[in-house]
Amino acid sequence: MSAPIVLILAAGLGTRMKSAKAKVLHEVAGRPLIAWAVETAKAAGADTIVAILGHQLEDVKDVLDDRYGEGTILIAHQKEQRGTGHAVMSALPALEGQPDSRTVVVLTGDAPLLRAERVSDLANACQASESKLALLSTIPPEAVAYGRLLRDDSGKLLRIVEDADANDEQKTIREMNAGFYAMNLGVLRKMVENLTSDNAQGELYLTDLAEQAAERGGAAVMEAPFDEIAGINDRRDLARVSASARARINDAWMQQGVTFEDSASTYVGADVREIGRDTILGPGVHLRGKTSIGEGVFVDAGCVITDVSIDNGSWIKPYSVIIDSKVGKKVQVGPFTHCRPNTVLDEECKVGNFVEIKKTHVMAGAKASHLSYLGDASIGAKANIGAGTITCNYDGFRKHKTTIEAGAFIGSDSQLVAPVTIGRDAFVGSGTTVTKDVPRSSLALSRTKQVNVEGWADRFRAASKKRQR
Ligand code: UD1
Ligand code: CA
Secondary structure, three states, X not given: OOOOEEEEEEOOOOHXXXXXXXXXXXXXXXXXXXXXXXXXXXXXXXXXXXXXEOOOHHHHHHHHHHXXXXXXXXXXXXXXXXXXXXXXXXXXXXXXXXXOOOEEEEEEOXXXXXXXXXXXXXXXXXXXXXOOEEEEEEOOOOOOOOOEEXXXXXXXXXXXXXXXXXXXXXXXXXOEEEEEEEEEHHHHHHHHHHOOOOOOOOOOOHHHHHHHHHXXXXXXXXXXXXXXXXXXXXXXXXXXXXXXHHHHHHHHHHHOOOEEOOHHHOEXXXXXXXXXXXXXXXXXXEEEOOOEEOOOOEEOOOOEEEOOEEOXXXXXXXXXXXXXXXXXXXXXXXXXXXXXXXXXXXXXOEEEXXXXXXXXXXXOOOEEEEEEEEEOEEEOOOOEEOXXXXXXXXXXXXXXXXXXXXXXXXXXXOEEEOOEEEOOOOEEOOOOEEOOOEOOOOEEOOOOOOOOOOXXXXXXXXXXXXXXX
């Protein structure tokens, strides 16, 4: 099969979403609806993809440029939303120069679960058919306000009647138009000329092409399960389709050898790149963005992980939050660790409960096991960061860097006032406020000497009691 051209219908407002945001920018499994359609088109081998936009064109275009590179997805501007047929007409200028012989597939931008194989099948059916038009039908489990397929006694498709135009008898027809089409570009160019807005909604219906195709042998119809073609019109649809997407995504990872302790409560984004075999995802785990996880990793309950790569054999303990960071092999994180952007944890290091890390490189085998803030820092191999260590990286105006060299030992409850360097193998005594660089292998101490006053406590109590009387 030759590569199809794909048009994505996405100019509508989506009134029923009751949203300030264009419908196609709402997300299913962390991916905007418009990007689901683009991914489907790409997976089906499309070489030209045109998004037909109207409402919030700039916002939608930004999302597309951001994801796919400026200009990769062609944009057609449908200035007024005068119907699906009109939408396709507004895409034709973008296809100028394309030969009539090409196959065009039309996808709706609000139905994310269509499988790429279905697009290829539809394009093949179009090429094989006499009328050079193929479309998907569906039989929904319950009544929906979709277009009905009207067939003659021989089964040939005569036309599609929209819900708004259907009479009572036509409304009993259960075979519906799914809203996906494939057609020959030359035929499309001719047919759209004949569309009229002579209908209940006063729109140019793309569905009227079926009637024109009937004169040339009839459109090819392929059935698809309702689950796969279901469009999103309101927030209830969004929730329902999101649940289906989640089940589909989790299922696919299970088939790749990933264990889900409780699939129903685990959210893996559609753009997650990799999860290696024998990795275990605990209940309530969220993997978001372009996260990629190696083999034999355990992400325990309640972790939220966004745009992170985690290497083999690491253990992310419960309720840790990691964003835009890199975790090496056999690292232990958490419970309750917060790694903010640009955290790099090298092999076998360990960061524990209530440790917050930002823009910091923790090198192999280093440890920060409890209650620390490490920001704008570099922590050398096998360094040990005691409980309550704070890098004071911000002076109210600028951020400064803390360098802790390999093998250094930072005693508990220390403040490292940046910019500052703790030399290799140096010690910082507990409770020290470090304001000057510490040379290698030396000890830094800034606390005052301890004084013990013998018998003081007893004398204090006696005097206090006397005063009470
Ligand atoms: C459409 C079909 C209907 C089918 C249903 C399946 C028509 C006339 N009807 O109805 O037969 O059963 O899909 O979901 O095609 N759009 C534009 N510009 C416009 C109008 C719509 O880009 O001027 C886009 C919308 O943003 C949306 C898609 O086209 O992504 C479908 O439009 P919508 O108004 O939702 O059509 P339906 O009434 O659902
Ligand atoms: Ca719709």
